[in-house]
Each structure stands twice: as structure tokens, then as C-alpha cells.
Amino acid sequence: MARSLVPGSGEFENWKPAPKMAASYENESENRFNGNSFSIPFQEIPRFPKSDKRVNELISCKEPVIVTGSDLVGSASHWSLDYLAENIGDGTFNVYKSASRKFKYYSDKKMQAVHEFAPPTQLLEMRFQEFMKLIRSKTNTNSESEQQQGNSWGQLTSNLLLVGMPGNVTPVHYDEQENLFAQIRGSKRFLLFHPDQFENLYPYPVHHPHDRQSQVDLENPDYEQFPNVRNLHGYEGVVGPGDVLYIPMYWWHQVESCPDSEENISVNFWYMAGSVEKIEHPLSAQQKVAMSRNIEKMCLEALGDPSEVAPFMKMLVLGRYT
């Protein structure tokens, strides 16, 4: 029975990160990349050259690490917007348009589960050439955009070429896969939070289109609605060209494109989790996240109606476990 609630791996939804691009965005004061404007205590993400033995130690403990001088994407170091425009072909790409610099992922499949869900981004289709023209016109008027395109690289689950623009933010969320994030041009700031910060980050219900995303706006937290945000603590680090960041599965991350690097190019590699972890007590924070996801899915399946989940959960817990 424990097995069904706490899988070591499996049970992932095969979401493809959404390729996206921002509409104009001109609020200078929100562009906080260079100062830590969060009232959240952060420690530095460990940073070691690829030959350092602590790299593998951290990865085997499922702790994040920035690996410097990696040649993981060495052949990509000459990629620029112009190079890509010439070499990426003339297929069309899904491009998401956002009214702000924030790109909050949502699941199309789950949209009908939430009444009157307003998608925060809008889907467009264009060729890379058109997209690049748009990027450059927007850049000239102080706006940002980002583009992501999925294809398949060897044995990986999926990977993603990200061509981002200054100031873009991917709000805090977790993924159900191991992630190697290789920076090629420009730099990006990462905020990471351990899976045990689940209760401080209030993820949306699993059936919500924003599943795996935090409900908390880290730049302007609502402490009344989400009081545990006061207990939040995490890691931060900046990755530049040649750096590779390991983001362990279920670790929360928020990503911001550095505003001073005009071209921002990254490659993301997602891997399925390794072999099933042995179940030992007490369970790890990761196993508890998997457990809560499974409970939420089972409840929705049994109740048959997303609108019945919240009343049921309240009945289960309020005044009984609170």
C-alpha cells in the first residue's frame, strides 16, 4: 500500500515546457535582478569545477550544484541569435505571449478542471525568423521575450533550447524530472528551494492548470493567505556561459534572465528519475511530495469532479488534523 502512494519514480505527466515570448513590458522598478529584493534568506548554490569530486557527491545526494567549465554543450558556445536564425530551419514554433515579463506554465489538459481559468499567456505560431524580428523590435522598446523549442536528443526524456530576453522570469515551480540546465550565452539567476519547502510555497492543487507552480508571488508574497512564506529559505546562484546547474527532481526553482545580457541562450536536459528509491522511514520530503500528488489524483479520480476535491479535503482535515 505504501508502494502505491510513494513511488520512487514513474507517474510523471509528460508535459512539454511551453515555448514562450513576452509582449511589451516596461516597468523598470520591477527589474530587480541585481539586488536581492526578497526578504527570504538565501545561501549560495555550491559551485565547483567539473573535475571536483564534490560535484558527484552532491549529485548523488540529490543536492543542487553549479558545475563550471563543463563541456556539456561545448559545441553550442558559438550559438547566437543570428547563427540560430540561419541554421534552425523554417519550421514553425509555438510562441507564448505574456502581458508581463512573467511566464507561468499551465497545462492545457487541466484547463477545464478550474472554472473560468484565465490563461496567463497566449499561444501564437511563427517561424524563427519572424520570432527573431519580433524579439529585436521588442528589445528596442525595453520589452522582453523568451522562446523555447522542444525536440529530442538521444536517450533523454526531453530537452529544450531556450532563447530568452533580459528580465524574463519563470516563476517558482518544481518539475517531476531531474534537470541539467546548461547556460550558453548571457547569464541567469536561479532561486532554488528544497522539496521540504512544500508547505511554505503552497503549490496549486494537482488538478489545477498551474499544477507544480507555487501560488506565491515571491516578489510580492501575500503573507495573509500564505503565512508559511515567512519560514521560506532557499539557495541562489547565477549561471553564466559554460556553467551547468543540476536541479534535482522536486526542487523548487525560479529563473530570471540577467537584464544586462542582451542574448540569453540555454539548453535544458530533463531525465527520468533513477531507479526506485528504497522506502525507509521517515520518508524524505521528495517522497512526501510524491505521496501528496498521488492522494490528490486518487481523490479526483474517486470523486469524479474537480470541484468536489476542495470540500472533501477540508472535511478530511479541518478540525481533525489542524
Next chain:
Amino acid sequence: MARSLVPGSGEFENWKPAPKMAASYENESENRFNGNSFSIPFQEIPRFPKSDKRVNELISCKEPVIVTGSDLVGSASHWSLDYLAENIGDGTFNVYKSASRKFKYYSDKKMQAVHEFAPPTQLLEMRFQEFMKLIRSKTNTNSESEQQQGNSWGQLTSNLLLVGMPGNVTPVHYDEQENLFAQIRGSKRFLLFHPDQFENLYPYPVHHPHDRQSQVDLENPDYEQFPNVRNLHGYEGVVGPGDVLYIPMYWWHQVESCPDSEENISVNFWYMAGSVEKIEHPLSAQQKVAMSRNIEKMCLEALGDPSEVAPFMKMLVLGRYT
């Protein structure tokens, strides 16, 4: 998957209702049998002669009903304390002693799950003759007691001969079996609540020794801790000699021995639930109770430690489904 969370039947714990007997109890003002001293709206439990076709209609709809003039325990009508003392044999019985007139069931097996659980009753062993002597001495000094003895009658799951004393209260709880309650001597007042009153009655966690009992003291509810008690509504009815009350599975019930009948004798018949109900949406309140019990059991099994269940439940629900 729905199947595992919402069984139509099965998954019962084979608890034996505890035979019990009260120590002295002398607070006259708490003896509220004859007036409705509750601020809870009650309607009458339907009451029909056994030949009335509405009896079977109600039972097949799993609604409570008092059947009058039943000969279900006709041969028991001449049972009295003296008759039982002469005929019940000289085996020993488990007798529970309570410092009040209230007898709140608890599970021995679950006692280690709750730190410093103080059992509300104390276990003694005695022969029926001794017990009767004690009952009569206590009755003379305005105290109450109640005795229950389990044996096995035919194909039933279990049955119970209850020899109760005036004013005793079995606090509000639900059982995981269908129950026919036959009154032989004296009378008892029943308060019944539909299974959809779960959220208004705040049952203890499943791993708690008081599993299936409400945390709410109906005679003195703590509205701050249990605000939904304000929404509670139920049924009430009095059963006398020859009456049989059908208490459907998962229906909440509180039982009070009528203070004006010196000898109070009943026989309880518990049946396993019928064939597995078809699962149709929306689920019934009964199915949701079964679901919540299964979730609580799975969580305890997965977490491996009862003290981890409440923090996990809070993490799952607070700020996310509230």
C-alpha cells in the same frame, strides 16, 4: 483506483463493543433525558409497525426507522436482571468502569498511536452475579452503570446483550456495520445524524483510539474548536420494549438510557454491509466517509508514524484547498 478508495463494503475493523459499567455518578443537572437540552435541530425518526411497507422502503434506502411491535426478540421479553442472573451462567465478563455516566469507546490496539492517551474507562473482570450486586448497590446511591456482553448468534457478525442503567450515555459515534437495535426492557433515547454530518461532527483521526467517535461533546460543544457544529442537524427518537431501531452503517448515533426505567435491557445485531454498491458520481456521503478512512490509513501506513500524519495532512491541505 476509485475502487481502492471507495469500497462498497469490507475493510472493517472487527471491534467488539466494550462491555461496560459506570462508577458512581451524582450530578442530577446533567440528567437531561426528558427535555431536549441540545440547541441542535432534530426531526423525529420515522416510526412504523412491522407490517407497514414503508419499513422496507426506508431500510432499502439506508434510512433509519423504528419498527414497532416486532417479534425480533420476542422470546427475550421476559428477560430481567434476576432472570439473567439465574440463566446467564457463571463465566466472567469484561466490565468497564467510568468516572462519569459517559462511556466513550476506545481501541486498545490504537492506544500506542497517541502519546499519553488516557483511557476514559477502566477494565475489570467479574461474574454476572457480582456485577448485578454492584449495579444494585450503585442504583441505590443514584449512580448508573451499564453492561455489555458479546457472544455469537447465527450468521450475524456479532451481537450484544446490553444491560444498562438509568442515565448512561454512549456518546455520538458511527459504526462500520449495519445495526438492528432491539429494545427489551426500559427505554432509550437515540440521536441520529446522517453520514453527511461528518464535517459537523469532527471524528477523531482513524489511528486515534477514539476512531469513529466524534470529538464533539454534544451536551457542551466547543464552537470555537468545532465551528461546524452550528450546522449540525439530526433525528431523535425513543425506543421502548418491542421496538427495533435500524441504524444504517456510517450513521452517527448517541444513545441515552431513559432515567425513569430502572432496568434497561437491549439486544444489538450487527451485520456486514450488503453487496458492493455501484460507484456512481457524485459519491454518497457514506462513500466519502469510506474514502477518507482509506486515505487516512494509507497515509499512516506510508508515513510509518502516527505523529507524522497531522503535519502531512496540513501540508496537503492548508492554503491549498482551504
